[in-house]
Amino acid sequence: MLRKKWLPLVVTLIFILSVFLTSCGKTETQTPQQSQEQKTTPTASVQDSDNWTKAKDTSKIPEASKARTDTLIIGLHEPKGVFNPLYSETSYDNYVNSAIFDSLLEVDFDGTYIPSLAKSWDIDKDNNTITFHLRDDVKFSDGTPLTAKDVEFSYYVLADPTYDGPIALSAAGIKGFKEYNEGNADKIEGIKVIDDHTIQIQLEKVLGTSLSDLNIPVIPQHYYGKDFAKGKLDGVKALEQQPLGSGPYVFEKFVPGQEVRLVANENYWKGAPKIKHLIYKTTTEETAVQMLQTGETDYETSNITAKKDNVELLESLGFVDYSLLPTNGYGYIAFNHKLPKFQDVRVRKALAYGLNRKAIVDAVYQGLAEVRDVPQSKVSWAYPDEKDIIHYDYNPEKAKQLLDEAGWKLGPDGYRYKDGQKFTIHFLASSPNPVNDALVPMAVENYKELGIEFVAEPLEFNAIIDKVNKGDFEMYFMAWGLTPEPDPYTIFFSKGSQNKIGYANPKVDELILKGREETDINKRKEIYHELYKVLNDDLPYIFLYQRNDLNAKNSRVVGFQISSFRDFTYSLYQAEILQY
Amino acid sequence: MTQFIIRRLLQSIPTLIGASIIIFLIFAMAPGDYVTSQLQNPKMTEERAAQLRALYGLDKPLPQRYISWASGVLKGDLGDSLLFKKPVVRVINDFIWNSFILGVAIMFFEWLIASIIGIYSAIRQYSVFDTIATLLVFILYSLPSFFLGLVMLKVFAVDLKWFPLGGMITTGSNYTGWAHIVDVSKHMVLPVATLTLISVGGLSRYFRANMLEVIKQDYIRTARAKGLKERTVIFKHALRNALLPLITLFTLELPSLFAGAMITERIFNWPGIGKVVLEGIYIRDYPLFLGYTMLITVLTILANILADVLYGVADPRVRLK
Numbered sequence: 004m005l006r007k008k009w010l011p012l013v014v015t016l017i018f019i020l021s022v023f024l025t026s027c028g029k030t031e032t033q034t035p036q037q038s039q040e041q042k043t044t045p046t047a048s049v050q051d052s053d054n055w056t057k058a059k060d061t062s063k064i065p066e067a068s069k070a071r072t073d074t075l076i077i078g079l080h081e082p083k084g085v086f087n088p089l090y091s092e093t094s095y096d097n098y099v100n101s102a103i104f105d106s107l108l109e110v111d112f113d114g115t116y117i118p119s120l121a122k123s124w125d126i127d128k129d130n131n132t133i134t135f136h137l138r139d140d141v142k143f144s145d146g147t148p149l150t151a152k153d154v155e156f157s158y159y160v161l162a163d164p165t166y167d168g169p170i171a172l173s174a175a176g177i178k179g180f181k182e183y184n185e186g187n188a189d190k191i192e193g194i195k196v197i198d199d200h201t202i203q204i205q206l207e208k209v210l211g212t213s214l215s216d217l218n219i220p221v222i223p224q225h226y227y228g229k230d231f232a233k234g235k236l237d238g239v240k241a242l243e244q245q246p247l248g249s250g251p252y253v254f255e256k257f258v259p260g261q262e263v264r265l266v267a268n269e270n271y272w273k274g275a276p277k278i279k280h281l282i283y284k285t286t287t288e289e290t291a292v293q294m295l296q297t298g299e300t301d302y303e304t305s306n307i308t309a310k311k312d313n314v315e316l317l318e319s320l321g322f323v324d325y326s327l328l329p330t331n332g333y334g335y336i337a338f339n340h341k342l343p344k345f346q347d348v349r350v351r352k353a354l355a356y357g358l359n360r361k362a363i364v365d366a367v368y369q370g371l372a373e374v375r376d377v378p379q380s381k382v383s384w385a386y387p388d389e390k391d392i393i394h395y396d397y398n399p400e401k402a403k404q405l406l407d408e409a410g411w412k413l414g415p416d417g418y419r420y421k422d423g424q425k426f427t428i429h430f431l432a433s434s435p436n437p438v439n440d441a442l443v444p445m446a447v448e449n450y451k452e453l454g455i456e457f458v459a460e461p462l463e464f465n466a467i468i469d470k471v472n473k474g475d476f477e478m479y480f481m482a483w484g485l486t487p488e489p490d491p492y493t494i495f496f497s498k499g500s501q502n503k504i505g506y507a508n509p510k511v512d513e514l515i516l517k518g519r520e521e522t523d524i525n526k527r528k529e530i531y532h533e534l535y536k537v538l539n540d541d542l543p544y545i546f547l548y549q550r551n552d553l554n555a556k557n558s559r560v561v562g563f564q565i566s567s568f569r570d571f572t573y574s575l576y577q578a579e580i581l582q583y
Numbered sequence: 584m585t586q587f588i589i590r591r592l593l594q595s596i597p598t599l600i601g602a603s604i605i606i607f608l609i610f611a612m613a614p615g616d617y618v619t620s621q622l623q624n625p626k627m628t629e630e631r632a633a634q635l636r637a638l639y640g641l642d643k644p645l646p647q648r649y650i651s652w653a654s655g656v657l658k659g660d661l662g663d664s665l666l667f668k669k670p671v672v673r674v675i676n677d678f679i680w681n682s683f684i685l686g687v688a689i690m691f692f693e694w695l696i697a698s699i700i701g702i703y704s705a706i707r708q709y710s711v712f713d714t715i716a717t718l719l720v721f722i723l724y725s726l727p728s729f730f731l732g733l734v735m736l737k738v739f740a741v742d743l744k745w746f747p748l749g750g751m752i753t754t755g756s757n758y759t760g761w762a763h764i765v766d767v768s769k770h771m772v773l774p775v776a777t778l779t780l781i782s783v784g785g786l787s788r789y790f791r792a793n794m795l796e797v798i799k800q801d802y803i804r805t806a807r808a809k810g811l812k813e814r815t816v817i818f819k820h821a822l823r824n825a826l827l828p829l830i831t832l833f834t835l836e837l838p839s840l841f842a843g844a845m846i847t848e849r850i851f852n853w854p855g856i857g858k859v860v861l862e863g864i865y866i867r868d869y870p871l872f873l874g875y876t877m878l879i880t881v882l883t884i885l886a887n888i889l890a891d892v893l894y895g896v897a898d899p900r901v902r903l904k
């Protein structure tokens with residue numbers, strides 16, 4: 004009795020629901036049908052750079068994307084909404100900010116600095132000044148011209164005692180910075196506006212790294228600086244989600260966790276962007292490829308790991324162009340150089356030879372990452388000649404021999420001993436981490452063969468950083484991100500702020516200082532080649548790998564000229580949509 | 584009744600203070616802080632780290648930090664999120680309602696379907712329906728949400744294209760009013776279906792067990808003996824009594840409407856509070872995490888009071904004098 008009256012009700016309910024849902028599905032899926040069959044293949048005025056693997060079958064471009072004739076959708080890991088380039092900390096917020104703001108300088112394809120807002124600059128080594136000459140045709144998107152006052156203002160924000168963003172202007176060594184930042188000075192002595200389009204910076208000392216340290220994004224004073232005074236950045240911070248800059252796109256709307264909408268800046272000084280609307284859409288690793296596949300995004304930059312599986316998947320779609328570029332950074336295994344056992348370079352070398360690094364890297368990146376033997380990106384101008392460096396290919400015999408030489412003798416239990424002490428390595432493994440998942444079992448096995456006990460302790464990332472800062476560690480795996488400027492002062496200089504491993508080598512210190520003080524890039528090249536040879540031989544870390552970044556796009560969008568150093572945001576103004 | 588509620592509210596104040604101290608301590612004593620996680624920036628120096636810690640107040644002793652945080656909370660100021668660089672209240676407000684509507688929809692369908700399956704299985708215990716339903720709900724119950732979620736996406740969004748691939752609104756759309764509601768509903772179908780299917784198992788077993796217990800009671804036999812219709816017996820005499828323990832369950836589930844579902848929100852790219860807070864934990868954004876946890880704590884305490892009150896309303900036997 005009961006069930007007979009109950010069930011039809013449920014069935015009806017489900018039926019109504021499904022009718023409702025399918026009907027609203029229909030209203031949305033109608034796309035403008037292009038009636039002309041097979042038009043001539045459209046061509047672009049600016050082509051993609053050569054490092055793209057081009058799609059084979061443009062006929063597979065999804066209809067959903069073709070319907071968007073004047074909108075480019077870029078898939079991105081969730082931006083946090085810090086749309087002020089002086090404050091944004093994640094690279095995702097930075098991608099958005101790069102579309103809205105310009106910097107004094109740009110990074111070229113090879114990692115060197117080239118003009119942008121500053122059309123030229125003079126370096127005066129005798130007086131330790133750098134003078135930037137600004138373009139006189141740049142306007143912010145509200146029509147106000149960009150002048151040296153705006154650059155000065157941006158420097159003042161970065162130098163403010165209450166500034167808590169990520170840009171370290173202190174590293175530049177501007178004269179009077181400390182007095183302003185920590186003391187009572189109400190002006191920074193070293194920053195001088197000469198005229199509307201010239202600004203001079205007086206430094207303590209001009210270094211090879213000065214240009215990189217002084218290169219900052221410029222924000223408009225008339226907009227952000229209304230009630231600015233020293234120690235009072237509230238006005239700047241309050242505009243975090245109403246950005247105004249001089250870049251190719253103008254901010255329109257931010258839907259937290261969903262998307263950022265931008266519209267072309269018709270007055271952009273490099274020329275108005277060819278695509279009217281730009282949307283950064285939040286994607287996740289799980290669905291980034293499917294988003295491209297269904298045409299919901301046109302470009303994906305951060306959420307597809309460079310692995311063989313993913314590349315094959317993208318190729319199978321037919322209409323997707325992809326580009327694999329060496330990531331500007333490297334993974335490494337650190338030693339604690341304060342421990343006697345790691346102070347012997349033969350031991351460090353033995354641990355490098357005795358670990359099958361290639362197998363580890365291949366297990367994680369399926370052949371799309373390379374084993375590295377120096378702490379620098381292969382595509383940097385500072386990278387040494389491969390012939391000049393030692394390649395620590397897996398060689399357990401050599402490792403055993405080195406350990407014998409270092410006095411670590413095999414005991415009866417199969418482990419090595421020196422002065423009655425067993426060779427045991429305590430390894431801090433940040434977890435979850437895919438590299439550690441491959442590294443730990445491999446290291447346990449490889450080092451067991453050498454007679455070394457390898458004990459891994461899985462910990463959360465922050466806990467490891469904490470232990471490393473306190474010096475309470477033996478070995479750990481981590482990765483560094485690099486900037487186009489190759490100076491490794493903070494990492495390998497004996498007093499470097501990020502040299503937490505206690506590494507000290509007078510030769511390295513000397514070369515690092517020499518490289519910093521030289522401003523001629525050709526001379527710096529030689530110095531760094533020499534430096535990396537020393538580091539390669541001395542092994543402050545076991546260098547592990549350099550992986551790749553994967554960019555993928557629908558082949559209907561063209562004009563992206565990218566490199567490891569120059570990301571897609573530089574191409575936004577010239578990119579165009581081919582109307583298939 | 585009013586007196587009872589006021590008394591319970593007053594009693595919850597020490598509970599709240601105690602909870603806030605424990606939450607604060609757990610978080611403050613976890614290794615690392617927001618500045619530590621920034622040490623991955625090669626340009627970070629010790630002096631800069633110390634300066635940042637001073638700006639964020641992380642250099643003060645723990646009791647002082649607690650007091651300044653707690654007094655802010657009393658004034659309704661949860662501080663600024665370090666990750667989002669804006670007030671925590673605004674961050675929570677940006678995301679929590681998205682989690683809430685998802686939670687409400689899931690709760691509705693979960694209770695609807697679980698009650699139907701549970702009651703029906705109970706009155707026809709060991710029938711074919713009961714066996715199949717039991718098997719099915721247990722299979723679904725045991726599935727991890729990320730797996731079911733990805734399968735749903737593959738089938739219904741990528742292959743069949745019935746529903747959108749995650750997110751909450753159509754990219755670049757400017758719908759308002761009814762069109763907006765329809766748009767959001769379409770995006771909700773897959774995440775709601777995933778979480779409902781997974782959670783329906785547990786709840787339907789509650790329904791079934793409670794009904795079975797009640798049906799065996801003497802008063803049910805009496806009701807049947809009086810010659811009442813089966814319908815009246817089940818719905819008026821059995822179900823009402825079986826629902827009593829479920830009132831508590833239901834009320835205690837209310838705070839979870841605001842809690843967000845970390846994994847599902849991630850898979851379906853739903854802009855909810857769960858994944859935001861998870862990231863906040865990793866990066867040690869303590870104002871965000873503390874603010875969110877305190878909010879959930881307050882809601883849980885309120886839900887407990889509500890559960891007691893409702894139980895009293897529903898069951899005269901436990902009504903307080």
